[in-house]
Amino acid sequence: MCDTCGCSGDGGAVLRKPGVKGYHVHVGDEGGHHHHHEHSHDHHHGEVRKVQMEQDVLLQNNLLAERNRGWFEARRVLALNFLSSPGSGKTSILEKTIPALLEQCPVTVIEGDQQTTNDADRIDALGVPVIQVNTGTGCHLDAQMVQRAVKELDPPERSLVCIENVGNLVCPALFDLGEAAKVVVISVTEGEDKPLKYPTMFHEADLCLLNKTDLLPHVDFDPAKCREYAMQVNHHLEWIELSARTGEGFDEWIAWLNSKIAAL
Amino acid sequence: MHEMSIALSVIEVVVDKAREEGGGRVTGIELVVGKLAGVQVESLRFCFDAATRDTLADGAELLIEESEGRGRCEACGERFAVTNFFARCPACGQFRVTVESGQELAVRSFTIE
Numbered sequence A: 001m002c003d004t005c006g007c008s009g010d011g012g013a014v015l016r017k018p019g020v021k022g023y024h025v026h027v028g029d030e031g032g033h034h035h036h037h038e039h040s041h042d043h044h045h046g047e048v049r050k051v052q053m054e055q056d057v058l059l060q061n062n063l064l065a066e067r068n069r070g071w072f073e074a075r076r077v078l079a080l081n082f083l084s085s086p087g088s089g090k091t092s093i094l095e096k097t098i099p100a101l102l103e104q105c106p107v108t109v110i111e112g113d114q115q116t117t118n119d120a121d122r123i124d125a126l127g128v129p130v131i132q133v134n135t136g137t138g139c140h141l142d143a144q145m146v147q148r149a150v151k152e153l154d155p156p157e158r159s160l161v162c163i164e165n166v167g168n169l170v171c172p173a174l175f176d177l178g179e180a181a182k183v184v185v186i187s188v189t190e191g192e193d194k195p196l197k198y199p200t201m202f203h204e205a206d207l208c209l210l211n212k213t214d215l216l217p218h219v220d221f222d223p224a225k226c227r228e229y230a231m232q233v234n235h236h237l238e239w240i241e242l243s244a245r246t247g248e249g250f251d252e253w254i255a256w257l258n259s260k261i262a263a264l
Numbered sequence B: 001m002h003e004m005s006i007a008l009s010v011i012e013v014v015v016d017k018a019r020e021e022g023g024g025r026v027t028g029i030e031l032v033v034g035k036l037a038g039v040q041v042e043s044l045r046f047c048f049d050a051a052t053r054d055t056l057a058d059g060a061e062l063l064i065e066e067s068e069g070r071g072r073c074e075a076c077g078e079r080f081a082v083t084n085f086f087a088r089c090p091a092c093g094q095f096r097v098t099v100e101s102g103q104e105l106a107v108r109s110f111t112i113e
């Protein structure tokens, strides 16, 4: 049940805006795909037929994602999908990145979390437009949620849209949102074998940010080893080491972003 | 657990098609799930019953074919079976495999009454 209007949102996603009391949009309200009670009538009993399909299960999501991608490209918008385990530092990285970019490029943000607007509030404090998508029981953003959020955000031409996915290294890997690139974040307080434990995510990613390098002196984590594992899973993966705490490595990361923005 | 959304997508795809086909009861669904698709077949089965409830596919039997992964070495061109994304090439020993198949996630067919 939706905690704002009391309607039964059947566990569907809800959009919220920091500081806008009462604002909430249920994703999929308009022509969504709800399950109705089926009453099968006028069929021939007893006769069993086989229907061939060969249809990709994620086709619906993939088609919507392609529409999002086309929309982004037409507007020259760079959309990035940020993915990680809970707490690796996605929001902290955005908090440090956005002020450094704002002079040359407008930025808007879509925040995905199961509950709360905490992350959107942190982005709102930077003064950039942000939409929170609460996925409820859902463990990932999908293309429809992003389509809906983008409609609300209406990002300007030649801008950057940062999509922070739900903290989860498994499920979001399968759902294309229409982004230009997937940025996976891992921190030095996690195991260096994470890329081997969650290979699908690292295989799908374009860039890996190794965060919290300020903690390296205190933990038993070998960045070279971690990178080697990640490259075994995906030999096209780009790799940048940084710290959202100290700003170390941000020159390289901002340069990466600027090269993508320049190519829009 | 993305297996629930996948189960729901399966049902949506099948039920839409079943309606086109006259709206009879769906008695069985055949899926192909690649071993590198990132989907746990066990949890998919677990979610399937809940996903079919009160739909045309309520009570349908689920058949899953798990397809093998195939990869090609970008260093030497060797083709070989892979069970993961970090396969070592049996010919040259490098980790530069490109997965060519094994990521399928498709509805192959269903039976309708």
Ligand SMILES: Nc1nc2c(ncn2[C@@H]2O[C@H](COP(=O)(O)OP(=O)(O)OP(=O)(O)O)[C@@H](O)[C@H]2O)c(=O)[nH]1
Pocket: A084, A085, A086, A087, A088, A089, A090, A091, A092, A093, A119, A166, A167, A168, A211, A212, A213, A214, A215, A242, A243, A244, A245, A246
């Ligand atoms: N020492 C250190 N701590 C950091 C760094 N980056 C983030 N943190 C801390 O890690 C914790 C989690 O950071 P978040 O930015 O909220 O992580 P997240 O990935 O957005 O988390 P979820 O959205 O919940 O998945 C916070 O306590 C941050 O202060 C860093 O570079 N160094």
Ligand SMILES: [Mg+2]
Pocket: A090, A091, A092, A119, A164
């Ligand atoms: Mg966050």
Ligand SMILES: [Zn+2]
Pocket: B073, B074, B075, B076, B077, B078, B089, B090, B091, B092, B093, B094
């Ligand atoms: Zn080889």
